[in-house]
Amino acid sequence: MVVTTDAVGARRLWGTFDDVSDGLFAQFRDVHYAQDRGIPLEDLEAEVEEYLAVHADQSKVLQKANVYRLVVTRGQIGVDPNDWFADKLNHGHILRKLTKGSFYAEKLDRGTWLDEAAAGPLAEGTAWFDQARDIGMSSTPKAGVDLGHISPGWENMFSGGLLGLIDQAHRAKDALGDQATQEQLDFYEAVEIVYNASIAFANRMADLAEDMAASDLGNAERLAQVASSLRRVPAHAPETFHQVLQFTWLMHELIEMEGEDVRSMGQFDRILYPYYRADIESGRLNKEQAKELIKFYWFKWYSRTQGAENGKNFVFGGQAADGSILENDLTYVALEAFDELCVPDPKLSVRYLPEHSDKLYERVADMVRRGRNSFVLMNDAVAVEALVKRGKPVEDARTYLPIGCYEPAVDGKEAACTMNTTVNLAKPVELALNDGVDPLSGKQIGPHTGDPRQFETFDQVMNAYLEQLDFILTTTSKYIADGEQHWPDINPSPLIGGTIDDCLARGKDVGQGGPVYNTVGFVGAGLANAADSLASLKQTVFETEQFSFGEVLDAISVDFEGHENMRQHLLNRVPKWGTNNSEVDGIARQVADHFSDKVHSFTNGRGGGSQAALFTLTFALAGGKGTGALPDGRKARESLAPGVGASYGQDRKGVTALIDSVSKLDFTQTPNGSVLDVTLHPTAIAGEEGLQAFVGLIKTFFEEGGYAIQFNVFDVETLRDAQRHPEKYASLQIRVTGWSVYFTTLSREAQDQFIGRLAHGA
Secondary structure (H helix, E strand, O other), rough: OOEEEEOOOOEOOOOOOOHHHHHHOOOOOOOOOOOOOOEOOHHHHHHHHHHHOOOOOOHHHHHHHHHHHHHHHOOEEEOOEEEEEOOOOOOOOHHHHHHHHOOOHOOOOOHHHHHHHHHHHOOHHHHHHHHHHHHOOEEEHHHHOOOOOOOOHHHHHHHHHHHHHHHHHHHHHHHHHOOOHHHHHHHHHHHHHHHHHHHHHHHHHHHHHHHHHHHHHHHHHEEEHHHHHHHHHHOOOOHHHHHHHHHHHHHOOOHHHHHHOOOOOEHHHHHOOOHHHHHHHOOOOOHHHHHHHHHHHHHHHHHHHHHOOOOOOEEEEEEEEOOEEEOOOOOOOHHHHHHHOOOOOOOEEEEEEOOEEEEHHHHHHHHOOOOOOOOEEEEEEHHHHHHHHHHOOOOHHOEEEEOOOOOOOOOOOOEOOOEEEEOOOOOHHHHOOOOOOOOOOOOOOOOOOOOOOOOHHHHHHHHHHHHHHHHHHHHHHHHHHHHHOOOHHOOOHHHHHHOOOOHHHOOOOOOHOOOOOEEEEEEEOOHHHHHHHHHHHHHHHHHHOOHHHHHHHHHHHHOOOOOOOOOOOOOOHHHHHHHOOOOHHHHHHHHHHHHHHOOOOOEEOOEEEEEEOOOOOOOHHHHHOOOOOOOOOOOOOOOOOOOOOOOOOOOOOOOHHHHHHOOOOOOHOOOOOEEEEEOOOOOHOOOHHHHHHHHHHHHHHHHOOEEEEEEEEEOOHHHHHHOHHHOOOOOOEEEEEOOEEEEHHHOOHHHHHHHHHHHHOO
16 A cells, blocks of 8 residues: 655544555454453453343343443444544454354353244244245245334434433433333433443544554554544534544444444435535535545445445435525535445445436446446435325425335335335235145135136136235235334334434334334235236136146146247247337236235334335345246246346337336336336436436436336356356446446356346347
8 A cells, every 4th residue: 555645744634545445445344453452352242242142131132232332332342543433342243143143042041032032922924924934925024023124313413413312211210200211211221331432432432542642653643633523523523524524423323233234324425415515515525625525425334245245325306394495516526436436335226206407317437337337316296196105294205215226215204114025926926826835835725716627708817816815915014013013122213213213202112113104015026927927827828728727737837848949939929028019018007006015005014004115135036036937938037027127038129118117107106116127228328328228218217107127237258258258347336236246256046147137138
C-alpha cells in the first residue's frame, strides 16, 4: 500500500481511498483487535455462560439485553487508522448463536431459543415447513418466523440520538404508570440497557482512536475526527455528514450483531441530504470529499460480501411524505461514487415517478449498460398505490423503503417480515394432477381433488389447482401465525424495537406487534411455470385434443422419457407466458389474482395482515429441484422461471412482448413486491441512440403498470468465455435475482442457468 505523506510524515487526509482500498477489502478477514481493550473471546463466552446460568429465571428480553451489554462493553475492539469509520468488535456472534445458532447447543448443553421453540410448541409447524422445503413446495424460515427482513427507524435515531430514545422510553413508561405490565417494564429496561451499552461501546472506540492518534502521527488527523464523531454519535443527534454515516454504520453492525438482518439502510438522498447540504454550505466538505466518504462507507459493505453474497439496499429518488419529488445533489454525488467503485455491493434501488428528470433515467441506465448492474428500478406510483390499498395512509406509503430486494415497508413504522414464506405456484399443478400426492416423494400432501383422468373440462383442472394452492397457503399461514406468537421468546429485539414508531409508546417489541404496521410476506414463485402448464393442458387436452389427459400424465410421470416428441410440442408449439398471448396471460392473471386475494385474507400472529409478492430469488433453483416434470415441457428438477418473467428460453418474441404480458398483471395487488428480470444484448443499447432506447424501455414498463425491473446486459459468448477463462473476468458482475455478484464466484450450475437464459437467442 502506498500513501503519500508530507515533509513531516503526516499522511493526506483526503484523496487516500485508492491507496488504502486493498487493505480495506480485507478488513473483515484480517481483523486486528487491541489486546488491552477488552477480554479475549473465550473469556467473554465464559462470562456470558455464567450470566445466563445465574439469571435463568430472567425474561428473555432482559437476558438478551444483558448479554448484549457484556459483549459490547467487555469484548475486544479495534480501529483501523486508514478508515473513516470505526466498528470492530470481537463478539464471536455470541448473540446470534444464543438465539438462532448452534453454538450454545454445544457449549451449554441445551438448544438455542429458536431450537427450543421449534422442538417444543412449534414442532408441528416446523415439521410442515421442513417437509414443504424438501419437496420444493415452499421455503419458510425455521419455525415460521422471519427474523431477517427489517429496517430500523433511522430518522427516529437521528432526531435525538440514543439518549433521546432512552428519554422517550422513560416518558412512555411514566405515562403507563401502574397500568404497565411486567412485559412492558422489562422491554423499557432492556431498551435502556442496550442503548447505554451502545454509547459506552462508542466511547470505548473513541478512547482507542484518541490513544492511537497520539502515537500514529501519520494518521492522527483522521483518527481525531473518527474519535470526535464517536463522542457525538450514537449518543446524540448527528450534526455532520461524517457523523450521520458513522451513526448508520455503527448501528447497522450492532443490530446485526444482536441478531437481526438489517435489510434497508434508508432513503439515502432524503434522510442524509440535510447533513450533506449543511457540510457543503458551511465549507466543512466539498463534493469530492463527500464522495470519498461515501466510497469509504459503501466499501465496507463490499468488503463484507466480497462480491459473492446478497448486499444491503440503499434507495434513491421517489418522493417524500408530502409528495414532493426527491432528486438532489446528493443523488448524483452518490451515483458517481458508486460508478467509480464499480463493485456489486451495496445494491441500489431507484424509485421513479413521471416527474423525475430524464437525467436520472439516463444516469442509471448508462451505469447499468456499462456493467454497474446492482440496481432495481421501481415504479413509485404502483408501489405506493399497492400499500394504500392495504390500508396505509398515502403519507406513510410514500416513505416506503425496499426491504431486502424490492419488498416495500413504511420507513420507521413497519416490521414487514417480507420473506416469511416463498410458495411454489407450480407445485399445486403437480398436486392437482396427482390427487394431492407429491409425485417425487410419493407423499399425500394436499387434499383429494379427484382423478384428473376423469376431468372433462379445463374448469375442473383449474378448480383443483386453486384448491391445492389454497390448502398450501392456508396451512402455511396458520403455522406462521403460531410461530409469531413465540417471537418474543425466540429473538427479542430491544435494540431495533426502540427505534420503531409506537414500540416505545406501547411498550412492545417488534415481535410483540409494537410497530404501527405488522405484516407478513407471502412470495409467489414460478408464475410462468404454473401459467404455461395450465395453458398447455387447456389447449392440447381440451381444445385441440392433441393428447389425452392420460397421455400427458403418463409422460410427465416418467419425466418425458420416451415422449420427447410430446415434450417438444409442449415446449415449442403451445403459447407461453411472456409472448403477449391473451389466453396464457389471462390464466397467469387469474392465478396471480387468486393468490393475492387469498394471501390478503389472512391475519398474522402479530395482529397485522399478510401481503402478496411475485418473485423467485434463489428459490427458482431450490424449488425447481423438488418439482417434477410439468405439462409445459419442463423436465423434473429443472429451475423454475425467474421473477414474473417467462420461463427460460420462452421470451422468444422479445422484450416488448414480455413487458406486454407482465403488465397485464395488477401489481397494485402485490404490496410485498414484484420484479421483472430482463436480459439485453450490449449491442441493442449501445451509443446515444441505444441509451435513449433503454430509457424508453424503462418508461414504457412503468407506463404500462409494471412494478419493478432489473437488468443484465451481456451476451452468451462472453459468459461462456468467462467459464473457460475466469481469470480474465474477475470484475464481470451478474444480477443474480435481487442482488449482484461476480459471475466467477457462482457455482457452475448457476453459471449454466444464466447462459441458458440467452442460449435460445444465440
